[in-house]
Amino acid sequence: MGAGSTVIVVMAGGKGTRFWPRSRERRPKQFLPILGERNLLAQTVDRVLPTFGPERIFIATTTELAEETRRLLPELPPDNVIAEPEGRNTAPCLALALVHIARKRPDAVMAVLSADHWIGDEPRFLEDLDLAARHAAGTGDLVTFGIPPAYPETGYGYIETEGEGPVRRVAAFREKPPLETALAYAASGRHFWNAGMFVWRLDAFREELRAHAPAVLDPLEAWASAGALPGDLPAAYARTEATSIDYALLERSRRVAAIPARFRWSDVGSWPALLDFHEKDAAGNIVRGDAVLVEARDCAVFGGARLVALAGVEDLIVVDEPDALLVTRRDRAQGVKQVVDELKRRGRKDLL
């Protein structure tokens, strides 16, 4: 059992404020061409389209973003864009995808991907995906991908595995660790970054949700049994427990396996993370758009229509949009979130 019965579910409902001012509520990170010519969502679909075909690729997103998502992905059947009536975290989102897909493909394996991550070495990625699908199909396991830690990141959750080999048992999910713990994890060979990518059989996923997260599943199953009328979905969805799939299911199920990824991965989670993906000039600068740099070092300019001039500055990230400009330091870009919070506080919907 391989790609033939596997469907892809791309989670694409993220709002992501960390790429402000380029990202906005109506133009989230997955819609942006911040890596290459195509937006991240399209790149995610491109990656799996030749193997799986358009009929078996689904996008889970919010009602607000559904129309634009369909416009950006004309190759997919419009009905394959599943619209959450409201954001209630990942568990209800994936339960809705389950109910949606199971009507036509009850025997499928479902592979859950993120719309706004970067994947390197795509052939290996497809091989790992196939391995996961075959393992999930054969065993009923909930399969996660574990990313070998490139460094002791304290901002990710970790998967603690047991044993050796390409598919391993999961001993525990570990919360974002303090630095000392992260250092130990990065050295252990048993700990992996939890990249939020999952592969499971629909029936196994349903069974495990029933066992561990009925408050997530039950309202949607009741809705489906009553005819799955679109007009009834918002009320049903509002009754689901708003929680993450990690917390509701993966940390509780005893049927979780992990595959150490052989592909490369990044969540490209912030402006500084993006810098790793751009070529730098001799002074360490990255320039997109019209710019003049004088005695500037290790700076990045993501410009727009206007000229950006830097003189005698270092380590800055400058992002220029027609209605807003961001200047931050590459080592202090977490402040972008506070900028967005302040704009919310000021009621500046025009800039959110």
Place this chain on the structure above:
Amino acid sequence: MGAGSTVIVVMAGGKGTRFWPRSRERRPKQFLPILGERNLLAQTVDRVLPTFGPERIFIATTTELAEETRRLLPELPPDNVIAEPEGRNTAPCLALALVHIARKRPDAVMAVLSADHWIGDEPRFLEDLDLAARHAAGTGDLVTFGIPPAYPETGYGYIETEGEGPVRRVAAFREKPPLETALAYAASGRHFWNAGMFVWRLDAFREELRAHAPAVLDPLEAWASAGALPGDLPAAYARTEATSIDYALLERSRRVAAIPARFRWSDVGSWPALLDFHEKDAAGNIVRGDAVLVEARDCAVFGGARLVALAGVEDLIVVDEPDALLVTRRDRAQGVKQVVDELKRRGRKDLL
């Protein structure tokens, strides 16, 4: 002899690139409201208008800027805006003003001011101006104002004086000094910044130019003798020696006196110099326009129509214009000149 026979000549032909991107060739510093609501040229005229009246205030500028200058100063007779056919430094500019004014007011005293400087304590300034005019009228001296050095500036020329009292003999003009010399000058009590403001009788000015700088004066006197036809001025002006009044005259004449200024003065020569004139918030920041600052310290935002967000940055100056943006450090803003030079090299007339 006082204000009654004194005319003001405001030198307003400067191009000044140091306030780019706000200043441009057609919108030089003197046209900008960078200190308060009114532009610097209008403030300069406002300062002397009540005392001298519009008929006795002249503006010397370039042909390119003459029309806009008249528009900005509707209170002055249009003929009082004297247009240099081309920029040939300050000596031909002031010789042209001499010839222009002498036709109607041969007995006047002429006080030369700059269009883009800041003057503090205006009553004292007017007192010093009156003192200078009376001294110049009574003696025929070429009177300069010397600014008591506030710190050992190495970017200005200095006037070395002899004796004591409110009007002193000038022993020498000193070029921009190295730091050690500037330290000695600042401590001496005998050295003053040369602010480029002068007061002299027209006849004394003519005599001294004839004696020391005939190559500056002769083409213009010949033009005046031949009827002062406007169409003949460009050719006559092109024959004048392009040189500064300091070099051509003041460093050579033996009739130069200096008045230590009792008013306050700044040439507001750069973005960092401008910061001294703005109130700072508790974190040392200055904000003009729409901005959000998060963990920003000692920064200045001169914004425009768009929101400017700073996050986790220090000591920056950000200047936002519709077609260009500058980010520099307050201690390295001399790089602004290099930015402008680079734009010239690239042929970016749209931004100059």
